[in-house]
Amino acid sequence: MEILNIEAIRIPTITDIIDIVILAYIIYKLLVLIKGTRAMQMIAGIALLFFASFLSGVFHLNTLKTVIDSTISFLPIAVIVLFQYEIRKILARMGTYSFIKNHESIEEHIIEQILKAANMLSKEKKGGLIVIERGQGLGQYIETGITIDAKISFDLIINIFEPKTALHDGAIIISKGRIAAASCLLPLSSNPHLPPHFGTRHRAGIGITEETDAIAIIISEETGKISFAKNGTIMHYKDKSFEGMKNHLIGLLEMENKKGSKKNLLGKIKEAFKK
Numbered sequence: 001m002e003i004l005n006i007e008a009i010r011i012p013t014i015t016d017i018i019d020i021v022i023l024a025y026i027i028y029k030l031l032v033l034i035k036g037t038r039a040m041q042m043i044a045g046i047a048l049l050f051f052a053s054f055l056s057g058v059f060h061l062n063t064l065k066t067v068i069d070s071t072i073s074f075l076p077i078a079v080i081v082l083f084q085y086e087i088r089k090i091l092a093r094m095g096t097y098s099f100i101k102n103h104e105s106i107e108e109h110i111i112e113q114i115l116k117a118a119n120m121l122s123k124e125k126k127g128g129l130i131v132i133e134r135g136q137g138l139g140q141y142i143e144t145g146i147t148i149d150a151k152i153s154f155d156l157i158i159n160i161f162e163p164k165t166a167l168h169d170g171a172i173i174i175s176k177g178r179i180a181a182a183s184c185l186l187p188l189s190s191n192p193h194l195p196p197h198f199g200t201r202h203r204a205g206i207g208i209t210e211e212t213d214a215i216a217i218i219i220s221e222e223t224g225k226i227s228f229a230k231n232g233t234i235m236h237y238k239d240k241s242f243e244g245m246k247n248h249l250i251g252l253l254e255m256e257n258k259k260g261s262k263k264n265l266l267g268k269i270k271e272a273f274k275k
């Protein structure tokens with residue numbers, strides 16, 4: 001009896017190896033992506049269904065197996081419905097793929113103007129929310145606000161966030177090195193793990209970075225704290241020095257500025273999966 005069919009075994013080619021490496025990478029990223037999320041629980045549930053189907057087959061529980069198998073056949077639709085938000089987000093990020101570097105990316109002196117304004121707002125305990133567009137266009141959020149289309153300056157930002165003025169509510173969106181609009185409405189994060197004391201300003205700042213690759217600077221009216229949000233994660237800024245803060249923001253934006261020119265489809269897919 002032939003135990004092993006030697007004929008069927010062939011030396012893997014370079015293409016096979018690349019194929020396997022890509023697949024392994026995608027599976028790894030998917031597992032990282034869903035670790036600790038409701039998707040993980042869903043996968044555990046799906047695995048349980050397959051196991052139950054297998055067991056009912058082994059013990060010839062035919063009716064049970066039929067019911068379980070027909071449930072399994074609906075799984076692809078259920079996954080699309082349940083994860084439509086995540087799928088939409090990944091596709092939107094992939095859709096922003098660009099061969100061309102954004103030459104209008106933000107410059108250092110502009111960052112200084114933004115941070116000087118953030119510091120002033122913080123000192124005076126005036127709330128502020130500034131969103132910086134990166135690779136992914138923020139047109140749909142810009143449309144919710146009032147068009148400004150002006151050069152970025154300390155004075156303008158301070159004026160916009162002056163309490164009780166017409167434009168102070170909502171966010172400023174910086175696009176292509178200019179203040180595109182003010183009073184913009186951002187999506188609120190629904191992350192259940194955010195501290196309950198986070199109000200709508202912080203949730204909006206985090207929300208826009210969950211939906212897009214933008215960076216948000218949040219200045220708390222209550223505490224004067226300056227925070228940065230990226231990829232749905234918020235970082236309270238501890239180093240009070242201006243240079244430290246500037247380098248931090250440059251660091252957050254650097255991916256776009258330095259790697260922007262090299263950003264390829266794989267990079268976009270990687271970024272989409274990062275979340």
Ligand SMILES: Nc1ncnc2c1ncn2[C@@H]1O[C@H](COP(=O)(O)OP(=O)(O)OP(=O)(O)O)[C@@H](O)[C@H]1O
Nearest residue numbers: 127169170171185186199200201202204220221222
């Ligand atoms: N969807 C939104 N998009 C943009 N800005 C928003 C949105 N919702 C609320 N804001 C802004 O947040 C302000 C209210 O902030 P709120 O006090 O609820 O939040 P917070 O996170 O506790 O901030 P703070 O620490 O400044 O009090 C609103 O006046 C408005 O300017």
